[in-house]
Every structure is written in structure tokens, then in C-alpha cells.
Amino acid sequence: MQAGIVLFPGTNRERDMALALQRVTGRKPAMLWHRDTDLPAGTDLVILPGGFSYGDYLRCGAMAAQSPIMRAIRDFAAGGGHVLGVCNGFQMLVEAGLLPGALLRNASLRFLSMDCHLRVERTDTPYTRHFQRGAVFRSTMAHGDGNYFADEATLDRLEGENLVALRYVTPAGEPTAAANRNGSARNIAGVLSPNLRVMGLMPHPENQVDPLIDGTDGLPLFESLAEALAAA
Amino acid sequence: MKARVTVMPKAGVLDPQGKAIGHALAGLGFQGVGEVRAGKVIELELAETDPAKARAEAEAMARKLLANMVIESFSVTVG
Numbered sequence: 001m002q003a004g005i006v007l008f009p010g011t012n013r014e015r016d017m018a019l020a021l022q023r024v025t026g027r028k029p030a031m032l033w034h035r036d037t038d039l040p041a042g043t044d045l046v047i048l049p050g051g052f053s054y055g056d057y058l059r060c061g062a063m064a065a066q067s068p069i070m071r072a073i074r075d076f077a078a079g080g081g082h083v084l085g086v087c088n089g090f091q092m093l094v095e096a097g098l099l100p101g102a103l104l105r106n107a108s109l110r111f112l113s114m115d116c117h118l119r120v121e122r123t124d125t126p127y128t129r130h131f132q133r134g135a136v137f138r139s140t141m142a143h144g145d146g147n148y149f150a151d152e153a154t155l156d157r158l159e160g161e162n163l164v165a166l167r168y169v170t171p172a173g174e175p176t177a178a179a180n181r182n183g184s185a186r187n188i189a190g191v192l193s194p195n196l197r198v199m200g201l202m203p204h205p206e207n208q209v210d211p212l213i214d215g216t217d218g219l220p221l222f223e224s225l226a227e228a229l230a231a232a
Numbered sequence: 233m234k235a236r237v238t239v240m241p242k243a244g245v246l247d248p249q250g251k252a253i254g255h256a257l258a259g260l261g262f263q264g265v266g267e268v269r270a271g272k273v274i275e276l277e278l279a280e281t282d283p284a285k286a287r288a289e290a291e292a293m294a295r296k297l298l299a300n301m302v303i304e305s306f307s308v309t310v311g
Contacts, residue, residue, distance in 0.1 A: 058297070058298070059300055062297065062300070066297060094302075095300065100302075101302060102300055102302040102303045104245070104246060104248075104303060105248055105249060106248075107246065107248055108248075109248045109249065109252055147246070149245065149246070149302070149303060150302070151244075151302075183246070
């Protein structure tokens with residue numbers, strides 16, 4: 001795996017992401033700058049990490065979606081490249097049109113910094129193959145704008161094509177309103193592109209990759225990627 | 233020439249901010265306030281002097297960046 005993590009002004013979760021990747025691959029990912037116009041040759045995974053790029057001006061992720069490197073990432077994704085967006089990175093992916101929908105202000109209007117539970121909706125993707133089918137894992141959310149929105153037709157299409165990757169659920173796996181703290185449509189926490197290579201999610205699986213620090217619930221996601229991209 | 237782009241949440245898109253403002257107004261004793269929607273206004277100073285062209289420019293900017301057409305609609309006034 002040759003991963004690159006993109007840094008924007010205001011990004012703050014790139015180190016955790018780098019450590020998570022290093023844990024499963026044994027090598028350091030490249031750190032890429034938002035003004036770069038090309039990805040390093042051989043890149044097979046681009047990660048847009050969490051943070052508050054450009055101070056969340058205008059809309060979260062809106063400025064980042066127009067930055068120079070995003071043109072290269074669009075081409076990379078169009079050519080079948082893997083792109084993972086977490087939190088602010090997910091917001092960038094929807095603003096860039098690489099994933100459908102939008103992320104609205106949390107329904108409570110509050111910034112939510114808390115644990116959540118996620119149900120894995122399919123396990124035949126490069127991001128989830130190390131999870132058990134229907135697995136529920138604990139993660140962490142830390143966002144003010146994570147309320148997933150798309151019109152009904154788009155939501156139906158996502159469900160019909162099985163592109164909902166993760167849902168907010170109770171620890172027992174029930175997608176209740178109470179488990180859906182930010183108010184997301186149909187409890188959606190993460191979505192996939194039709195080719196399953198672009199994924200965006202609001203929670204932070206990179207928070208749970210070390211047994212000494214809050215457990216390893218998020219590790220299977222990175223193990224999945226390491227395996228899926230091992231041959232590449 | 234000045235252009236003013238008004239960006240509003242689309243009908244049917246939850247606007248918790250507007251709702252909170254409505255609640256606060258009711259709490260202050262203002263009666264008879266129905267739905268409240270909160271958006272934003274962006275003023276642009278454009279080099280273009282032809283109103284029709286300035287409007288077209290501002291609309292292109294709104295579609296590309298100023299508004300997210302998934303959740304927002306916009307209107308433009310010039311002059």
C-alpha cells in the first residue's frame with residue numbers, strides 16, 4: 001500500500017491517521033499538501049483526514065473541495081483509485097461531488113464529541129472485509145456538521161445499490177433515533193461510491209487502533225485496506 | 233458593479249438554525265412568527281459593468297462554490 005494523507009490548513013487528525021496506517025502496513029504514509037497538483041507516482045490510497053479545513057468557512061469542506069490537489073484526487077478516483085474521507089474528509093468528498101448528499105449542521109445544533117456505535121452494512125468492500133457481517137463496532141464522533149442529508153430518490157438509490165457502508169446503531173445493533181445523535185437520514189454514518197473504492201464516514205475509526213489507548217475497534221477497517229491494497 | 237448572492241436552505245431541508253432562532257423569538261415575547269429560515273448573503277464587487285453579464289457571472293459562482301445545490305438554493309441581485 002502506498003498511501004498519501006492530505007493536509008489542508010486546519011487539518012488536525014493527520015497524525016492519528018498516519019499512525020493507524022503505519023500500524024497495519026509498517027510504513028509511513030506520504031503527507032501531501034493541499035497546493036500540490038499531482039499525487040506521488042504509485043499512490044494507491046488517498047486519505048482526507050479530519051479537522052477544520054479553511055476554518056470551515058462558507059460550508060465545511062467547501063474550500064478544500066476546490067483546492068488544487070482535489071483536481072488530482074478527482075482524476076485518481078475516476079481512474080479507480082481508493083479515497084477515504086473521515087469527518088471533515090467526508091464533508092470534502094460530498095462537496096467535491098465524489099460522494100452523493102451533503103452534511104448538515106447536527107440536528108441538535110450542538111457539536112457532538114462522544115462515542116457512537118456503527119453497524120457494518122456490507123463486508124465485501126476494501127474498507128470492511130475484515131469485519132464480520134452485521135458487526136457493530138464502537139467509534140468516536142467529533143463534529144458539528146455530521147447530519148447526513150440527501151433527497152429521498154438519492155437515499156433510495158444508495159440503499160438499492162447497497163452503498164450505505166455504516167449506520168449509527170445502539171450497541172445491540174438497532175438503528176434507533178436515539179443512536180442517531182446527529183440526525184442523519186436513515187442513520188447513515190458512511191457511504192460508498194458505486195465502485196466501492198471511495199468511502200466517506202463521519203466517525204473516527206483511527207481513534208481505536210491501539211490496545212493501550214481506547215481499544216482496537218477501528219482496526220479492522222485499516223486491516224481491510226492493508227489487505228485489499230497489499231497486491232497493489 | 234455589485235452583486236448580492238442570497239443563499240437559502242432548500243424547502244424540505246432541515247434548518248435547525250432557523251428553528252432555534254424562531255424559538256428564541258418566541259421566548260422574547262414576539263408573537264405570530266411562523267417558520268423561520270436562516271441563510272447567508274454574499275456581496276461581490278465585480279469588475280463587470282454590464283448587469284446581465286454580472287448576473288451571469290455571479291450565478292456561475294453561486295453554482296460552483298457559493299451555494300451547495302444539494303441543500304441550498306440561491307438568488308442574485310445586481311447593481
